[in-house]
Amino acid sequence: MTTTAVAPLARLRERYPAAKLPRILVHLGTAGAALGAERYVEELRAALDDRADAVYEAASDGANWAAPSATVFQGTYARRFDRLDLNGIDEVVACFNGDCGDEANYAGTGGRGLTARLGRNNGTLGDVLAQGAYSALDRALDLTPAQLLDAIEQGGFTGRGGAHFPVASKWRFAAAHGDEPRMLVVNAEEGEPGVFKDRHLLEGDPHRLIEGILLAHHAVGFERAYVYINGQARQGRASFEHALEQAREAGILDGGAWNRSFDLEIHVRSGAGGYVCGEESVILNSIEGERPVPRYKPPFATDRGLFDRPTVINNAETLCAVTTVFESPPPPTKLVSLSGDVPRPGLYEVPVDGATTWAGLLAMAGANPGDTQAILLGGPSGVFVMPDQFEDALEMRVLGAGGTVVLGANADLARVTRELAAYNMRESCGECTPCREGTVRMVQLLESPREHRDEIATLIEVMTEGSLCQLGGMAGRPVQSALEQFPSAFDDVSS
Amino acid sequence: MPRMADETRSFDLEALQAFDLDAMQDGMSGVDALPREREQLLPALQAMHDAVHWLPREAISYVASHIRVPLSEVYATTTAYSELRLDPPVAGQWHVCTGVACELAGAPALLDAAPTATGIDCQFLCALAPVVADEHEQLYGRVAADELRERAG
Numbered sequence: 001m002t003t004t005a006v007a008p009l010a011r012l013r014e015r016y017p018a019a020k021l022p023r024i025l026v027h028l029g030t031a032g033a034a035l036g037a038e039r040y041v042e043e044l045r046a047a048l049d050d051r052a053d054a055v056y057e058a059a060s061d062g063a064n065w066a067a068p069s070a071t072v073f074q075g076t077y078a079r080r081f082d083r084l085d086l087n088g089i090d091e092v093v094a095c096f097n098g099d100c101g102d103e104a105n106y107a108g109t110g111g112r113g114l115t116a117r118l119g120r121n122n123g124t125l126g127d128v129l130a131q132g133a134y135s136a137l138d139r140a141l142d143l144t145p146a147q148l149l150d151a152i153e154q155g156g157f158t159g160r161g162g163a164h165f166p167v168a169s170k171w172r173f174a175a176a177h178g179d180e181p182r183m184l185v186v187n188a189e190e191g192e193p194g195v196f197k198d199r200h201l202l203e204g205d206p207h208r209l210i211e212g213i214l215l216a217h218h219a220v221g222f223e224r225a226y227v228y229i230n231g232q233a234r235q236g237r238a239s240f241e242h243a244l245e246q247a248r249e250a251g252i253l254d255g256g257a258w259n260r261s262f263d264l265e266i267h268v269r270s271g272a273g274g275y276v277c278g279e280e281s282v283i284l285n286s287i288e289g290e291r292p293v294p295r296y297k298p299p300f301a302t303d304r305g306l307f308d309r310p311t312v313i314n315n316a317e318t319l320c321a322v323t324t325v326f327e328s329p330p331p332p333t334k335l336v337s338l339s340g341d342v343p344r345p346g347l348y349e350v351p352v353d354g355a356t357t358w359a360g361l362l363a364m365a366g367a368n369p370g371d372t373q374a375i376l377l378g379g380p381s382g383v384f385v386m387p388d389q390f391e392d393a394l395e396m397r398v399l400g401a402g403g404t405v406v407l408g409a410n411a412d413l414a415r416v417t418r419e420l421a422a423y424n425m426r427e428s429c430g431e432c433t434p435c436r437e438g439t440v441r442m443v444q445l446l447e448s449p450r451e452h453r454d455e456i457a458t459l460i461e462v463m464t465e466g467s468l469c470q471l472g473g474m475a476g477r478p479v480q481s482a483l484e485q486f487p488s489a490f491d492d493v494s495s
Numbered sequence: 496m497p498r499m500a501d502e503t504r505s506f507d508l509e510a511l512q513a514f515d516l517d518a519m520q521d522g523m524s525g526v527d528a529l530p531r532e533r534e535q536l537l538p539a540l541q542a543m544h545d546a547v548h549w550l551p552r553e554a555i556s557y558v559a560s561h562i563r564v565p566l567s568e569v570y571a572t573t574t575a576y577s578e579l580r581l582d583p584p585v586a587g588q589w590h591v592c593t594g595v596a597c598e599l600a601g602a603p604a605l606l607d608a609a610p611t612a613t614g615i616d617c618q619f620l621c622a623l624a625p626v627v628a629d630e631h632e633q634l635y636g637r638v639a640a641d642e643l644r645e646r647a648g
Binding site: 030031033034035064065067190193194195196199230231232233269270271272273274277286287288289290291292293337338339340341345346347376379405407408411415416419420423426429 | 532533534535536537538540541544562564568571572575576577578579593594595596598599616617618619620621622623624626632633634635636637
């Protein structure tokens with residue numbers, strides 16, 4: 001009998017079964033913990049008495065607005081119960097016992113794509129295997145590296161960290177270096193204010209990132225992978241390390257489950273703060289134990305990066321996205337971290353399909369576009385999306401890392417602009433003059449921007465052209481956007 | 496907030512008593528467990544920081560000698576990371592996130608309600624704004640001014 005491609009995966013699923021239904025997942029994670037959601041685990045266990053083992057701790061499903069929450073999984077459906085602090089646990093218990101009311105539908109933000117398993121698994125390998133984890137890897141292993149690269153290219157995957165660079169091209173640049181040992185750096189630093197997507201991915205579905213790393217390894221071939229996680233994302237790191245241990249034990253990391261030898265070392269590192277630490281060359285210096293400042297380019301990392309080796313640096317979301325490569329057609333989605341003046345702030349996976357607009361995004365979050373002055377997109381490196389653009393379709397190129405803060409009717413746009421400029425000033429690492437001096441000057445000029453329009457324009461040009469990295473290079477963007485789109489907001493102080 | 500430890504103060508008895516010697520011992524064991532390689536510089540500083548909750552001069556010297564990197568280099572690196580503290584945490588200190596979403600959701604009112612609380616940059620829990628953190632970096636979401644006033648006393 002010949003072994004089929006599914007056999008190794010089927011063996012894994014048999015060895016690691018999913019938890020039984022019905023069951024209750026209480027959504028903890030960083031968001032749940034910040035609202036004291038642990039107490040509902042205890043309350044539900046007490047209420048369920050001899051069936052207390054059906055209550056599990058799970059991560060957030062992205063619906064932060066609903067937290068603290070719990071989801072009941074019955075045979076064919078799941079239903080989430082929101083705001084347990086206001087509503088109590090009685091309905092949750094009733095649903096577990098079979099009475100889920102009329103609207104027995106799952107209310108999470110996910111369903112397919114990268115968020116499909118967020119808040120729907122109990123952290124065991126069996127649970128995520130049952131929901132499709134490692135099936136893309138299983139399929140990719142039947143392909144040659146060149147075929148996998150072609151599939152990634154055809155899927156149209158681009159970097160989700162903000163630069164939107166084609167994934168297949170970057171992987172090919174590194175792969176072109178023959179037998180030289182190559183490095184993979186996973187950027188999960190996520191230090192841009194307003195962005196919280198990687199934390200959700202790491203806490204809620206760490207196996208997806210591991211699968212993405214192994215896919216990249218199959219396509220390119222690395223000696224080592226370094227996963228660089230934001231220093232404050234402690235739960236994310238713990239969850240990722242726990243998943244690594246599960247995958248190691250199951251023979252997934254070393255390829256033993258497929259009777260192969262992957263031969264890849266995976267190291268986990270934590271950052272220690274600083275917006276500039278999300279810049280890819282800063283991460284390289286940080287991992288090497290050097291001062292966390294940017295490097296000059298060229299050389300590009302794919303030629304000489306970490307420890308002078310050819311290096312692929314991918315955002316965590318990018319590697320999670322490539323696990324959807326065999327879903328046909330691969331859903332072009334982007335994770336959007338949405339906060340500010342909306343009824344339903346949280347993590348959204350939005351289709352970037354040419355049809356979804358800013359107004360559509362606002363509607364998902366329950367906001368009325370008419371009450372919205374602007375959407376800040378991209379935080380301190382970002383721009384303001386104004387109401388006359390709300391009917392524009394979302395574009396991957398424009399979305400950057402997907403951090404959006406909705407500024408409602410009462411928001412003080414001039415104040416927000418000044419705060420962003422002050423943030424860039426505090427976070428400038430000081431390595432290059434245009435950014436170190438420019439960000440300070442910008443804060444001063446913003447005290448009376450309309451009197452200094454020419455000077456500000458020149459300063460932005462100097463910082464954009466002359467800064468060593470994108471912290472300085474993009475520090476002028478929100479200011480420029482603000483002065484172009486709502487100059488009158490600055491009138492009160494400039495007069 | 497001062498970023499560089501004051502030279503004279505690090506020799507002063509009060510400062511030496513400000514860190515817990517048992518915690519320092521834990522930190523040293525954590526550092527000793529790491530290979531003596533340059534790439535372990537940040538992990539070593541973090542091992543110390545996790546144990547002691549800040550980096551007294553002695554802790555930094557210990558890391559410098561373990562990794563075999565000049566003290567000046569270790570200081571230069573340490574000061575570049577905003578999460579590595581060079582002063583002991585203040586007991587009972589509350590922090591109010593002043594990221595954009597928290598500002599919109601009432602961070603200024605929280606700071607008014609608890610005058611001893613200080614502002615900090617985005618804590619990445621924007622969807623639960625306004626957010627505060629206690630001295631142990633535990634985050635709390637959707638915090639009301641009264642609640643913070645009560646806790647921060």
